[in-house]
Amino acid sequence: MSFLTPLYVLGLLAISAPILFHLIQRRPKGQFEFSSLMFLSPSPPRLTRRSRLDNLLLLLLRASLLALLAFAFARPFLRSAWELGVDAPARRMVILLDTSASMQQDGVWQAAQDKLSEVVADLRATDRCALVTFDESAATHIRFDSQDASGSTAQRELIQQAAKDRQPTWRSTNLAKALQAAADLLTSDKEDIATSDQTPPQVILISDMQNGANVQELGMMQWPRYPVGRPSVTPTKTNNASLGLVTSQETNSEETDQLRIRVSNAANSVASDFTIVWVDSKGKQAEDREYSVHVPPGQSRVIMVDAHDTAECLQLLGDDVLFDNQLFVAAQEPVDRRLLFVGSDADQAESLWYFLKRVPLSDRHKTVTPEAVVASAFQPDELRPATTPLVILSEPLSADQLKQLDKYLEAGGRVFAVMTTENANDAHLSFWQALLKLDSLTIQPANVDDYAMLSQVDFEHPLFAPFAAPQFADFTKIKVWQHRYVSTNHEDAWETLVRYDNQQVALLEQVRNQGRLWVLTTGWNPQESQLALSTKFIPLLAGMFTNLAVEDAIQAECQVGEPIANASDQSATVTNPADEPSEIAAGQNFTATIRPGVYQLDHAGGSRRIAVNLASAESDTSSFDLEKLEQHGIRLGASQTVEQIETARRQMRDQELESKQQLWRWLVVLALVLVGAETFVAGRRV
């Protein structure tokens, strides 16, 4: 006989209660009032001296009644009749093994391998198991259908060998993609429906669960309610700080000899004082100078580090986790860029060129050479947007030149045409119509009484977004003495970026594929307006010159796994940090940025050095809150072992047997009979 709820058998202890009640002396009725009980402590009740039991039959009846009730609640059943040898069901599981860069922490990869061995050791011949490794993408190494019925030993070896062949990469972690791959693998398996009724498939996630595992993306996927087992792999060392380069786009700084380095400290670190040094390609310290920085746990600090002539690697000292302590900075040669001005190169204070050539557009990444050329000598077919991002027109062009210029515009070039008294008149109306591709365009000199002001500016446009702050937004100080009315009957012929206070167009923009065409209806020289004398002029031209569409041509840094683009129209060679060259065709990307370091891109036009660094998220090695997974519907739980599954199944079978036999009903009936007998006996005694 077995019991479904054997703990109720403890109810048998209740039999001792009547006996104890019988033996214990009744509570005394006498009461004394006493001044204070502070010196008294309660005395334990005493047993009476006469321990003789009276009414043995009654006691026996009551004890039996309690015993029967205890047995009834324990739900007894007979197992032998239905005992059947049932094999444990086959399990299906997907093992997700994290191979991201953070797994390179001390001991973590070995711990993950050990956990994998534990899981694999628990496999049985009937179980089916798949192995998926993941970093920023997931890769399936062993599928369900790649396993035959060769037995559990072969299967274990297969999986362990596949796991041993893997090594942690330098890529970032994308947990969402990994879980999606596991779900796809399970749902695409044909035997899923047949077995899922018995045991749900499992996903075993072996990872360090670091904060930078891109958990947010999980919100975009639908997890099919499979339980996720999580053998924990905890890094032994928690002091982790990392380095990052604050790029000039973030800060708008143009320091040429100093780098802004962000030092981040993990939230679970203990250490907070770190040192940064330059090291050469062999890992030796390149100079004596050290930069000390104090970063409290969970925070980051930005410090200025002087650029080094030859060394390209900054090393962080003072933390325990070494894999993310290097930051590569490519010593970047500035590239040559050309600002082309089509017009007179007269160097007089009233000319456009006089002001234009003094605009400082060069910075750490590029050297800009202003160049003036008269319209007759202008050859637009030689223009490349990558090398000449901006062409400024102040003289009319011929029809052929305009066609070539159109091609330049379509390819991503930028043209800034300026209307002056000389070029914007009836004689050159056809040029402007052809430039703007508007037959109905009319241009008339404006009748300005005193001066016009630039008033309505579209601050949402990227060109004027930097001026949007209130302290920079006042354009009305720029007085315009002469300008032109331009009008057309075409709707949406252009977008007006700036208007005068008389509502006429001051600056218009036409978008040509990737290129931009701007037309200013006045000049910036003092005869026309005060634009060149204002503080807005240089930022405006710099904005026009910075062409983000072709900016990747001077890409200086990227993350592991990101492609290096060959923007040139010729094939190029990329040499990785291990000095292994590989060829890439024109316009193709080099994708094998598998490890951090400085890569060199050589092509006919020159060479570039590109620093490839670890993704900053990968350095955030503190564990994320597992509730986040639950929030995205991913049910966490320990992986079920064979024993656990068998226990669960046995319990189900016991419940089934018990519900069929229902012996407890008979016990209750017997108890009722005893109640009747007890009542009868007690009645007679009285």
Place this chain on the structure above:
Amino acid sequence: MANANSNLNTSPAADVDAFIDPATLMRIKNLQLRAKVVVEGFYNGLHRSPFHGFSVEFSEYRQYSPGDDTRYLDWRLFARTDRYFIKQFEDETNRRCYVILDMSRSMNYGSLAYSKMEYARTLAGTLAYYFTLQKDNVGLFSFDQAVKDFVPARHRPGHLQRIMACLAKETSGSGTDLISPLDQVASLVKKRGLVILISDLLASLESLQQSLSYLRARGHELLILRTLDPAELDFPFENASLFRDIESQSEIYVDPEVAKAEYQQRFQEHQRQVQDICHRLGIDFTVMRTDEALERALFDLLNTQMRMGRQVTHRANRNSAGGNSRRNE
């Protein structure tokens, strides 16, 4: 102080002949009459008392300063020391006496025909009557968890009746807190005097020492009369029964056979702590069994006053000796 322990063991039978039996005394309903009987009986026995005249006893010398009454200059001392000293007397002013009476519910307990409260009330009344006869100012505090009644120290017609009326009130309260009433007394009584605490002290002694030392620091002379029922001292119960706390009404089951030894041990320990505190602070402490004669309290009072007188004399002698030594130098 010496009598603190000896009182515990004094057999009440020894005093039966000399003093009035308290059980008889308590049959008198009027509180003032009871007090009168006790005090007059006490005076009758004091015809040849060695303590007579203490109230005009010499106290100390003080250096003369211009403006002092020249009548009190000690010319003999001037002849010896060539310095002017003023003689000061103990009884320059009337004494201020305060009786502090515990009126918490625990005082309601009594294994005799009368309760501890009745005894303590008579005791307080006796003392008040005695002080009034001596033309001293007498005041009264009564308290349970806090001060209930406060009669300032006065000596004027009708004041004794006022005190007697306050003493006749019923007990109340659910507990005994010695600390805050003592602190209140210390803050209310500005001028120093004699403070007599009548209580069973059946409460936690935590920070009692601090409160008493505060009173002592204010210059008060203290006398504690601990009123206890014989049953509290001897624990004569035999049958196991429920004991109910008269104050908190909590009940516990106690078997006296088992609990008696522990009770007495803990009671003695508590008593010893009280005595330690009193000893440290120079406070006279007397245990008053409710089956003992009330006159004993008056004897204790006289003892206290005599001791005070001796201290004053001793201090005065020391001062004059100091003056001599300075002169010899």
